[in-house]
Amino acid sequence: MPLGFYAKVLWIDLTTQTAIWETRSETFFRQWAGGGLLATKLLLEITPPRLDPFDPRNPLIFASSVIAGHKAPGLSRFVVCAKSPLTFGIGEARSEGPFAQALKQSGAEAIVFTGRSDAPVSVIIEDGKVSFLDASKLWGMTTLETTEAIETKFGAAAQVAAIGPAGEKLVRFASIVTDGTFQAMRMGMGAVMGSKNLKAVAIVDGTLPEVANPSALEAISISFAERIARNPLSNWQKQPPGFSNWIHLHGLQAALCVNNYSKATLEGTERFSTEEYLKRTAGVAACANCPNDCIQRIHPKGFSSRLPLQASGMHQEITGTMGPNLGITDLDWVLAANNLCNQSGLDPVSLGFVLSFSMELREHSILEGGPVFGDPVGALALMKDITHRHGLGDILADGVRMAADQFGGAASHFAMEVKGLEMVCFEPRSQTGLALGYATSPTGPRYDIAEHDWDFDTGAGWEHSLNLARTLGIHDRIPMNELSAEKVRRYKVLNTLWSAADALGFCLFASAPTRILTMPEMASMVAAITGWETSDYELMQWGERRNQIMRVYNLREGITASEDTLPTRFFNEAIDGGPRSGDKLDRAQFEAAIGTYYGLMGWSDKGIPSAAALLHHGIPV
Numbered sequence: 001m002p003l004g005f006y007a008k009v010l011w012i013d014l015t016t017q018t019a020i021w022e023t024r025s026e027t028f029f030r031q032w033a034g035g036g037l038l039a040t041k042l043l044l045e046i047t048p049p050r051l052d053p054f055d056p057r058n059p060l061i062f063a064s065s066v067i068a069g070h071k072a073p074g075l076s077r078f079v080v081c082a083k084s085p086l087t088f089g090i091g092e093a094r095s096e097g098p099f100a101q102a103l104k105q106s107g108a109e110a111i112v113f114t115g116r117s118d119a120p121v122s123v124i125i126e127d128g129k130v131s132f133l134d135a136s137k138l139w140g141m142t143t144l145e146t147t148e149a150i151e152t153k154f155g156a157a158a159q160v161a162a163i164g165p166a167g168e169k170l171v172r173f174a175s176i177v178t179d180g181t182f183q184a185m186r187m188g189m190g191a192v193m194g195s196k197n198l199k200a201v202a203i204v205d206g207t208l209p210e211v212a213n214p215s216a217l218e219a220i221s222i223s224f225a226e227r228i229a230r231n232p233l234s235n236w237q238k239q240p241p242g243f244s245n246w247i248h249l250h251g252l253q254a255a256l257c258v259n260n261y262s263k264a265t266l267e268g269t270e271r272f273s274t275e276e277y278l279k280r281t282a283g284v285a286a287c288a289n290c291p292n293d294c295i296q297r298i299h300p301k302g303f304s305s306r307l308p309l310q311a312s313g314m315h316q317e318i319t320g321t322m323g324p325n326l327g328i329t330d331l332d333w334v335l336a337a338n339n340l341c342n343q344s345g346l347d348p349v350s351l352g353f354v355l356s357f358s359m360e361l362r363e364h365s366i367l368e369g370g371p372v373f374g375d376p377v378g379a380l381a382l383m384k385d386i387t388h389r390h391g392l393g394d395i396l397a398d399g400v401r402m403a404a405d406q407f408g409g410a411a412s413h414f415a416m417e418v419k420g421l422e423m424v425c426f427e428p429r430s431q432t433g434l435a436l437g438y439a440t441s442p443t444g445p446r447y448d449i450a451e452h453d454w455d456f457d458t459g460a461g462w463e464h465s466l467n468l469a470r471t472l473g474i475h476d477r478i479p480m481n482e483l484s485a486e487k488v489r490r491y492k493v494l495n496t497l498w499s500a501a502d503a504l505g506f507c508l509f510a511s512a513p514t515r516i517l518t519m520p521e522m523a524s525m526v527a528a529i530t531g532w533e534t535s536d537y538e539l540m541q542w543g544e545r546r547n548q549i550m551r552v553y554n555l556r557e558g559i560t561a562s563e564d565t566l567p568t569r570f571f572n573e574a575i576d577g578g579p580r581s582g583d584k585l586d587r588a589q590f591e592a593a594i595g596t597y598y599g600l601m602g603w604s605d606k607g608i609p610s611a612a613a614l615l616h617h618g619i620p621v
Helices: 026-031 035-046 099-105 143-154 189-195 214-230 232-238 247-253 274-278 331-344 348-363 376-388 392-396 399-407 409-414 432-440 466-472 485-504 519-530 536-556 587-601 611-616
Strands: 008-013 018-023 060-063 077-083 090-096 110-114 121-126 129-134 159-162 176-178 182-184 198-204 281-284 296-298
Touching (some): 035 077, 077 182, 077 189, 090 099, 099 159, 176 189, 214 232, 331 348, 348 409, 392 399, 485 519, 485 587, 519 536
Parallel strands (some): 008 110
Antiparallel strands (some): 060 110, 077 090, 159 176
């Protein structure tokens, strides 16, 4: 057995309720190190093209990596992958939290669920043994209720990944939630889990594999903790109230997403101030062995008696998607919505844009009924209808692209989506690197596709942001709204680095180029865990290989270059206020930038990887 990982894939057939442990070579894992890189490789191996995402043959894959889950900072990460019910391409949901260590202790680098159980079931992996537990009494429970029920049976040390009512009802943007608060969100992995009648996965006991150089790993861990205070971005993440409080930082300087991106300014944003967050901060939702404490519990006032504190861990995006994006400035309502999303297993990013889509349709008299912008009571009611697929909520539960098709007419103009996945709340008209990433990413728009243009802006960027970026060939600051060949080159290297982090299970909120871990340290951590002689070069190869194989999968599923674009709003409507007033994307310039990106990736003008590019990464042509 190699050091640092078990070199195993655990195959669980839910139809027959059987499990098989498969050992693969160390060389296989050296090439397909983990995360979405490993999962996409497995999907291409075992599935035919054009499966419906809810077909029992669509596998649901919980993937660790050769290093993820070990006792070191930035390694509390895992992914869940399947064919997405929103994009019908590769689906990848990333998550932090203590489940990552449990997944490593399970004895497998990937757990692959196939088939469909006849009745609700939970899968228990206890000290390497797989059992199947009737989950009929858990069906209908929230993610936290499910977690607590399983902990009552198997002990508080059990780590649980569960779906809530949204996943059971096959809401296409349902999430999987661990520890009652950490979401594996985006792309509907909770819906795929629900389609299999799989209520929960619990890992009990287990052992971490031996690492090659414990003292080297410990030294990096100690150094990481000491350097937090010296890194302005990492220190901002750590200090209460954590990174969910960003509206008055780069939110205002790069333009807010207000009312479904139809506006950029909103009265009342002072209610999202640090002072207001601090009044509601209630501790840390900690990741194992990482002292950066990014995710903190922000609990709403006035809801405390009805909402469990455990479900108030707050990620970064919900502040924007469920706040200004809906024209809502009631911080307590946004915090309550976050808690309810965690309990019901709803992706708050997609949900926010589904709600804002319906609000704008009503504003333009395309839709009758439903909430208007700035209506928290109506938004909450519609959120519940979406969760349980009632009335209008049944249509919206399929996401904005499918809902727009049902509404017809001009509805599609107001559907803020790419490849069928709802947008994120970080403005692409003022941050052109993000715009390029939203358009070309194989997974659709995600706010952590690459380090934001804001960080390297000539006026607004962090003072330290070039320190580690220079190793990527980024030597100078350029305006965040500049769209040039140089910006495309920068995006390509920044995205490749974070793609590598995704493949290896490095948390992006701990890693280069603007946080603490340098690229040499990331490579050193791989070496300390696995014993491999590795390098920055191999790190970047894992990142590009992930992008290449995901592109291959999407092309196989019929997602072509025509999907590498953005909603027309970003080309036709300029930002209407604030420091970035007047910014918009030039379509011809943007299409030229995409062509440049294709060239840098070794793709044809139709976005098809060349045989040479695939040969370089050992991907079958």
